[in-house]
Amino acid sequence: MVNKKITSIDDLSAKDIQSIADLALKFKKSTKSSIQKKSKNIFNLFLEPSTRTTVSFELAAKKLGHNSININFEKSSLSKGETFNDTMDTLISMKPDALIIRDKNNFSPRNIVKKHNIPVINAGDGTNEHPTQAMLDYCLIKEIFRNRKIKIGICGDIKHSRVAHSNIKLLSKTGHEVHVIAPSYFLNKDEIKKINNKVVFHKNLNSIKKLDILMMLRVQKERIPKGSKNMMTSFKRDFCLRSKHLLNMPYLMHPGPVNRNIEISDEVLDNYPKSLILRQVEMGVYLRMACLKYILK
Ligand code: NCD
DSSP states (O other): OOOOEESSGGGSOHHHHHHHHHHHHHHHHOOSOOOOSSOOEEEEEEOSOOSHHHHHHHHHHHHTTOEEEEEETTTSGGGGTOOHHHHHHHHHTTOOSEEEEEESSTTHHHHHHHHSOSOEEEEEETTTBOHHHHHHHHHHHHHHHTTOOOEEEEESOTTTOHHHHHHHHHHHHTTOEEEEEOOGGGOOHHHHHHHOTTOEEESSGGGOOSOSEEEEOOOOGGGSOTTOTHHHHHHHHHHOBOGGGGTTOOEEEOOSOOOBTTTBOHHHHHHOTTBOHHHHHHHHHHHHHHHHHHHHO
16 A cells, blocks of 8 residues: 655645645634544654744644654654654654654655655655645635635745745645745845745835735744845845735735744734634644644555
């Protein structure tokens, strides 16, 4: 039997995305227990920092009655110098039923699937993708707008953002209109056009009117080449979101963590009534329950 995997949005058809989102929304509404008949062992290997994603995967597994085993870089023998491949062989020999992995290297979830016969979910690989973040964002869009096609703007460090890449893929697959707002130093237009050739590009926040949702993304300090600190300063000056940009009152998203007063000003983060940021976190748990159910079938 071929194992299910979510290493990229490319692994999912539009139909898979709909049924995972429907299941997540069903879990959210349900008052009944979601405990599954057979408990499974799920390994969470997080080799980059995480709050929301790691806790929501653990909570999702527990709500389904599964065992969630968490390993991070500091706790693993990687910190003693063991190679990534040797660590993987070690973990796989304990026969987990599924592996959730976050890694700083692009494509490592896909490479694990090639080598090992195990269901894998990508919880963020380098600058490549973060498919479950895009799917939870999509669930929230579906919860609010139902089946309406919307206009969504994605603004920030698009070049280094795995969230941007997965969202741009997913939103095109599901037929939504995607606008990208970024300075040239945070954008590789050709790369984005390859993902979705219908994306509309904007150079600043003032040029976008009538968006249903504005998604701000974190400046990925840790992925910006050293010596380019002036990008942060320029971005803060030209793109930091203030109330004056929000006169059309779009919903506001951000996957977190937020760099306060770099992407979003305190005045907006603390007071904007149409912020969805904490609803995204909440939805993450139900979406990850649905993803676990999908790969463990
Ligand atoms: C994102 C990530 O790790 O890619 N965070 C998250 O999972 N909620 C976004 C980010 O770090 O900027």
